[in-house]
Amino acid sequence: GQNIDQPTEMTATEGAIVQINCTYQTSGFNGLFWYQQHAGEAPTFLSYNVLDGLEEKGRFSSFLSRSKGYSYLLLKELQMKDSASYLCAVPRGSKSTFGDGTTLTVKP
Amino acid sequence: DVKVTQSSRYLVKRTGEKVFLECVQDMDHENMFWYRQDPGLGLRLIYFSYDVKMKEKGDIPEGYSVSREKKERFSLILESASTNQTSMYLCASSSPGQGWNTEAFFGQGTRLTVV
Numbered sequence: 001g002q003n004i005d006q007p008t009e010m011t012a013t014e015g016a017i018v019q020i021n022c023t024y025q026t027s028g029f030n031g032l033f034w035y036q037q038h039a040g041e042a043p044t045f046l047s048y049n050v051l052d053g054l055e056e057k058g059r060f061s062s063f064l065s066r067s068k069g070y071s072y073l074l075l076k077e078l079q080m081k082d083s084a085s086y087l088c089a090v091p092r093g094s095k096s097t098f099g100d101g102t103t104l105t106v107k108p
Numbered sequence: 109d110v111k112v113t114q115s116s117r118y119l120v121k122r123t124g125e126k127v128f129l130e131c132v133q134d135m136d137h138e139n140m141f142w143y144r145q146d147p148g149l150g151l152r153l154i155y156f157s158y159d160v161k162m163k164e165k166g167d168i169p170e171g172y173s174v175s176r177e178k179k180e181r182f183s184l185i186l187e188s189a190s191t192n193q194t195s196m197y198l199c200a201s202s203s204p205g206q207g208w209n210t211e212a213f214f215g216q217g218t219r220l221t222v223v
Contacts, residue, residue, distance in 0.1 A: 033211060033212075041216065042214035043212075044214070045212070048211060089151075094139045095153060095156050096153075097153075098143075098151040098152075100150035
């Protein structure tokens with residue numbers, strides 16, 4: 001099975017950097033997704049990591065360590081619009097198991 | 109612009125009613141999913157379909173059924189709605205990929221209230 005853990009809530013200041021962690025336990029590994037979900041809206045895809053290391057995409061980067069069962073999402077130069085829930089998800093076949101999400105609040 | 113469209117944004121139904129939630133995608137995706145999302149419980153998979161007329165139970169299928177008669181449409185059916193089925197329902201689709209996983213595209217969600 002897959003157990004996925006993320007912090008429930010985080011708060012950061014506009015312009016700062018924040019790191020959202022995700023740990024997982026899985027019997028088979030096929031990569032890890034990160035999604036962003038604004039309140040009342042649908043999740044949207046942010047990143048997919050299948051190999052170890054850091055992948056950068058503008059202000060957002062995602063890191064994966066398969067041996068440690070660990071990933072993080074790094075958000076730089078935080079903006080107010082980054083206030084949202086961030087979900088990590090581990091694929092199992094064509095399906096995915098989602099973490100409960102981390103609600104990030106960005107304050108001025 | 110790729111789209112997954114759910115038929116209703118908000119729905120209020122009475123206990124015992126049969127409820128249909130419809131989802132249509134225009135990306136020619138083979139895979140379609142129904143999730144429910146509840147505070148503190150995250151996204152939980154109800155049912156999954158990997159092809160027309162094919163379906164597979166997810167983690168919480170009890171009290172639900174699905175129908176996939178056409179590739180673009182995936183319906184979730186609550187046979188007899190109960191108050192514990194009050195939730196946000198999210199439909200998603202994805203392509204099977206070629207030896208790797210592809211991201212899911214989500215609809216805007218249907219907030220169902222059963223009274």
